[in-house]
Amino acid sequence: MIFEQLLEAARKLDDANLLPDIPELLSQGQLAAERGPFAAKSSCVVLTTPVTAVPDGLSIDHIRSLAADINTQDGPDTTAVLSAVYAALRSSKLGTKPDRVALEDVALQIGQVMEPICSGATFDEDSTDYASLSRNGLLGLHILASLSTLAPRGDLVLPTKTLLSVIAFTYSSDPWTTSSSSELAQSLLSGHIANISPTQAVEPAPFVAPRLLRGSGAERHPGENTPSTGQGRFIAEDVLTGFLRPLFAKARPTTVTVSGRPAAFPEPPPRYAQGDGFGGREDDITALKPWKYARRYAVTVFQWAMENSDTDLLQQQWHLYTPILLTLLDEPQPASLKLRSISIFRNFWRLCPEGLLSRTGLADVFEQAVFPTVLSLPSLTPEADSLTLLSAAYPALFDMVGFEESDPSLSENEVGYIRSEGTNDMAVNDKHKLQTRGFTEAQRKLLDKIVREGVMVGYHHAKDHIRLVDFFCQTLRRLVDGMGILSVKYLKDIISMISEILVNPFGTKYPPALLSAIFLLQSVLQTCWPRVPHYCNEIIKITMVAWLNIEDDDDFSSSKSTKTELKQQLIKAVDMLSAVTEAAKLDMSDRVRPLLAKEPQLRPLFTCCEAK
Structure with missing residues (x-):
């Protein structure tokens, strides 16, 4: 065998446990590797590189034969053969003008070998050698x-299977991917996807376009089923239909049909088969969900397809995305997969033409798929995981409800506006604001569900977890700012929640939660001012007790600057309350004066009232 010496040198290189983050090292005369996270335990390793063993008279057909010798993904010589192929391709001994067909054959073989199959991933454990997958x-x-670079005029067309393997390495967060491989994969794709030829594609699975209701806004017309760009055809035909659809077909949720439309009569899941650990043997589970076990890179491919789609493609091919996306959203574990699914969904929602999902009935289906994530609360879900999941789920619901994140900070000129304007003018202004923030009936129902069944349920269930309390205050503040005057209907519950947080004598042990509750109070005062006078006494009590707790805590856990910030924001809230009561023709100073007589240390808090 002409490559015997080359393979032997490659095996020695592999035995040194040197992860080839920079494979160009294989082309140098001598290799000196300093000790690193992937190096051997010795401080320095010096080896003879395979390039010294590259045979003379080398041709691309020889390299094609060498690549064909790799029989299995996890074979012991896989890395050595890949190292030898790379060294041979970079050698000056390679003959000129290689045949393009032979180059594409090598590319196809290499694509099959580098496919990151997680052969050790099972329901109970994952024994996959990710270091080996990363090297290969x-x-x-x-x-x-x-x-x-060897192809004539640089017009090498990578086979579709090879492109799928390249896409699998585009995200450095995957355990089989490094930052180096991610950058290289993206560079390769940028030069090949736009010029891909449909004849190089994998034969797609048979597909029948769904029948759509007349007037749904998504009817098909002749010539519209085929994307107009090469990348669009690649995503629709090769990625979604040819590769992903067969992998996700067995685990499709009952809420959607095979054609991607909402099911008219969805069947409930089997009683004892609502998780990977029930209703079947382990081998059945891994076969049912290959995208979760052996072929985990399928999720990466779908994420890439979603991020490289556009509105026109989704207008034509939305039915190819929805079954896969709903399957991922319905998967409860692990948390990392749920986070990734929600991220993909947010891209999908933003790209979809306006009103398309509502007209096709899929908006409700996606709401039912995303909303349960907001109930991932302790003790069933660890606090850290719960915080991460909630931080992803609520923004997704906010996208669905149709309002953008606004700056929740309250400027001084807004306080001045409340103080200077009369009640009638303020009512007219809020009526105009309500019209500009108009929500559909479906959006109002979703908002109501988010507040009552999401934030309030989550707070009362997990109020002992102070970091979650902080998060719920921030989330509710965004809701109040986004809903405007509509948030008045929740004022009783919101004031009660703020009171529990700010009057808690142990609240000073975690100042961020106190600060978030104060900011929430300020948003309520700004937005719900017509009803605030009815809660004037309660708000005075809340701010007074919070001020005294901060002043009396000698062991304040935070820095002096944070303590000062808390007091300043309380003063700002009282100033806003004074402005609201003044606009409502109420005298707040009569209510504050007895408090100042009994607790002189409250004087800095109620300076605005005392001045009047």
Whole structure:
């Protein structure tokens, strides 16, 4: 065998446990590797590189034969053969003008070898050798880059299966991907996706376009089923239909049909089969959800497809996305997969043409898929995971309800406006604001569900977890700012929640929660001012007790600057309350004067009232 010496040198390189983050090292005369996270325990390793063993008279057909010798993904010589192929391609001994067909054959073989199959992933554990997958993937990417430079006029067309393997390495957060392989994969894709030929694609699975209701806004017309760009055809035909659809077909949720439309009569899941650990053997589970176990990179491919789609493509091919996306959203574990699914959904929602999901009935289906995540609360969900999941789920629901994140900070000129304007003018202004923030009936119902069944339920269930309390205050503040005057209907519950947080004598042990509650109070005072006078005494009590708790805590856990910030924001809230009562023709100073006589240390808090 002409590559015997080359393979032997490659095996020695692999035995040194050197992860080839920079495979160009294989082309140097001598290799000296300093000790690092992937190096051997010795401080320095010096080896003879495979390039010294590259045979003379080398041709691309020889390299094609060498690549064909890799029989299995996890074979012991996989990395050594890839290293040898790379060294041979970079060698000056390679003959000129290689045949493009032979180059594409090598690319196809390399793509199959570098596919990150997680062979050790099961329901109970994951024994996959990710270091090996990472090494092979990075070497494979460098080989593909070398093949592109060898092709005549640089017009090498990578086969679809190879492109799918490249896409699998586009996100550095995956355990089989490094930052180096991610950058190289994205560079390769940018030069090949736009010029991909449909004839190079994997034969797509048979597909029948769904029948759509007349007037739904998504009817098909002749010539509209085929995307107009090469990238669009690749995503629709090769990625979504040919590759992803068969992998997700067995685990499709009952709320959606095979054609991607909402099911008219969804069947409930089996009673004892609502999780991976029930209703079947372990091998059945892994076969049912290959995208969660052996072929986890399918989620990466779908995320790439979503991020590289556009509104026109979704207008035509939305039915190809929805079954896959709903399958991912319905998967409760692990938390990392749920977070990724929600992120993909947010991209999908933003790209979809306005009103398309509502007209097709899928908006309610996605709401039912996303909303349960807001109930991922302790003790069933660890506090850290709960905080992460809630931080992803609520913004997704805010996207669905249709308002953007606004700056919740209250400026001084807004306080002045409340003080200077009369009640009638303020009512007219809020009526105009309500019209500009108009919500549909469906959006109002979702807002009501988010507040009552989401934030309030979550707060009362997890109020002992102070970090979650802080998060719920911030979330409710965004809701109040987004809903405007509509948030008046929740004022009783919101004031009660603020009171529990601010009057708690142990609240000073975690100042961020106190500060978030004060900011929430300020948003309520600004937005719900017509009803605030009815809660004037309660708000005075809240601010007074919070001030005394801060002043009396000698062991304040935070810095002096944070304590000062809390007091300043309380003073600002009282100033806003004074402005609201003045606009309502009420005298707040009569209520405050007895308090100042009994507790002189409250004087800085109620300076605005005392001045009157």
